[in-house]
Amino acid sequence: MTRNEIQEKRMRGYFIQAASEILRSEGMRALSVRNIADRxxxxxxxxxNYFKDVRELIFECVKVFMDEARTMIETERSKVAPGLPGIRRAAETYAMFFVQYPGVFNIFFTEKPNEIAGAQPTLALIYSFLDEICASDWKQIEESGSLPKAVISSKKDSLRFSLAGILLLYLNRRMAPDYSAFKKMLNKELDNILSM
Amino acid sequence: MTRNEIQEKRMRGYFIQAASEILRSEGMRALSVRNIADRxxxxxxxxxNYFKDVRELIFECVKVFMDEARTMIETERSKVAPGLPGIRRAAETYAMFFVQYPGVFNIFFTEKPNEIAGAQPTLALIYSFLDEICASDWKQIEESGSLPKAVISSKKDSLRFSLAGILLLYLNRRMAPDYSAFKKMLNKELDNILSM
DNA sequence: CCTAAATTATTAACAATGTTAATATAATGA
DNA sequence: TCATTATATTAACATTGTTAATAATTTAGG
Structure with missing residues (x-):
């Protein structure tokens, strides 16, 4: 890496840092180019000079948040037994991460992707995010032979869709309940899907 | 209704009509106050003079779209037997409606509600939309005694969450598949939830 | 060490957005 | 027909993302 590349990376980092701070605390609505630059x-x-447009910067933030979520989820997951309990704990933590940062959920799942190179791979990463973290857990269940492959694949899908749906409805206030009611619902849903 | 109220309603109708045409064809992104007024x-x-702000107008459009979706779904639902087949058909049509009008999905599920009187009830209506249309079907299943109440309630929830989730992921391109792959996935998911 | 060239940062400016205040036009009633 | 009221329009403002023109700074070469 040449000296210029180091400097450039540093500069990009300053803007990414500023933008993700705003997104974390005040959400997408409060984000503006002047806002970010000020901070x-x-x-x-x-x-x-460092980003094609503001959307490229936002997608850089997505990567930051993904790393953060991954760390959080893996930490929690490692506290329980591999296999089913791992998946369960990971799913709960995944949900809690977005409850903590609702703005991040909307960026992950509702923001329009732009045409910059590398956006589509990032989107695919979002889609299979939880699967990757739980890959070893799913593998263990498969190898135990207790469930057919097709059923496992179905359960993965169900988990993906249900989590996205319940979070969408809760975070965007299409659902009346408060946090504790939401959590009860989430647990019931996870029971349904992960009962084997 | 006084003469003035008739005129006012008419004027509101012109703007609502214009706005929903734009939303239908070009989506939320293309919508602007000047745009609507021009049309x-x-x-x-x-x-x-007729709307507090543009958000109130958008929520009026939501109501229009809801009526339209309800009509479409009920028409399709009535083509099959009551009970499980009705629910299945209704769910499929529900999904297809949003595939046809992706912009409407985002308004329904991701747009921030404003503080105008009447917004929160509309949001609750969105949440229980499909349940209401399928109320008689669910009732029939319940009365047949083939499933415990708690299981029925769970299935309602699962259906809600899964539909919201799969549509979110497909319409916002977090999922790679094309339309036919999406439909296969949707059907598999409905099979899972509605197998009894 | 000083100047020329290149790099990088800033200000000015544009078009588009939602919204409000000031003004013009139309409808109504005596 | 004229005064009043209601309604529509234009002008204006503050924000938004983005680009072009400048200003400041860093780098290279003698």
């Missing part, structure tokens, strides 16, 4: 200590136009 | 044949400021 990073630069003028708004400077941002365009 | 309605008025100046942009005139809109504010």
């Amino acid at each position: 990073a200590g630069y003028s708004y136009a400077t941002l365009y | 309605a044949g008025y100046s942009y400021a005139t809109l504010y």
Whole structure:
């Protein structure tokens, strides 16, 4: 990595840091180019020397959040036994992460992707995010032979869709319940899917 | 209804019509106050004589779309036997409606509600939308005694969450598959939930 | 060490957005 | 027909993302 590349990476980091701070605390609505640049200590136009447009910057933030979520989920997952309990704990933590950062959920699942190279792979990563973290758990269940492959695959899908759906409805207030009612619902749903 | 109320309703109708046409064909992104007013044949400021703000107008469009979806779903539902087949057909049509109008899905499920009176009830209506249409079907299943109440309630929830989730992932391109692959997935998921 | 060239940052400017205030037009009633 | 009221329109403002024109800074070469 040449000196210039180091500097460039650093500059990008400043803007990414600033943007993700805003997204975390105030959400997508409060984000603006001038906003980000202010917090990073630069003028708004400077941002365009390091990012094609604001969407590229936002997708960089997505990567940051994904790393953060992955760490959080893996930490929790490692506290319980591999296999079914691991998946269960991972799913719960996955949900809790988004409850903590509702703005991040919307960026992950509802923001329109742009045409920059590398956006589509990131989206695919979001889709299979939980599966990857739980890969070893699913593998263990498969190898135990207690469930046919097709059923396992179905359960993976169900988990994906249900989690996305319940979070969508709860975080965007299409669902009346408060947090504790939501959590009860989530647990019931996880019971349904992960009962084997 | 006084003469003025008739006129006012008519004017609101023009704007609602214009806005929903844009939403249907070009989606939320293309919607703007000037855009709507142009198509309605008025100046942009005139809109504010009939709506508090553009969000109120959008929520009026939501109601229009809900009526439309309800009609479509009920028509399809009536083509099959009551009970399980009715629910199945209704769920499929529900999904297809949003596939046809992806912008409407985002307004229904991801748009931030505003503080206008009447918004929260509309949101609750979205949440229980499919349940209401299928109320008689669910009732029949319950009365047949083939399933415990608790299981029925679980299945309702699962259906809600899974549909929301799979549509979210498909319509916002977090899922790679094309339309036919999506439909296969949807059917598999419905099989899972509605197998009794 | 000083100047020329290249790099990087900033200000100015544009078009588009939602919204409000000031003004013009139309409808109504005496 | 004229005064009043209701309704529509234009002007204006503050924000938004983005680009072009400048200003400041860093780098290279003598």
